[in-house]
Amino acid sequence: MKISFLQFIFIFFVGLLFFADLPKLAKNVREKMRGSKKFNS
Structure with missing residues (x-):
């Protein structure tokens, strides 16, 4: 599977945001x- 550079950057930033949160x-x-x-007990 070949992904373009733009797709890679997009995935990278989404991952970064996810891991930061x-x-x-x-x-x-x-x-x-x-x-x-506490509510149950």
Whole structure:
């Protein structure tokens, strides 16, 4: 499969944004899990 340079750059930047947001997402998920545990007990 051959991808063009532009496609590569686009994928690279999308990946960069995704990974930059990952720690924030993980934090939110952890907080939600903690909240749901408190809510259940």
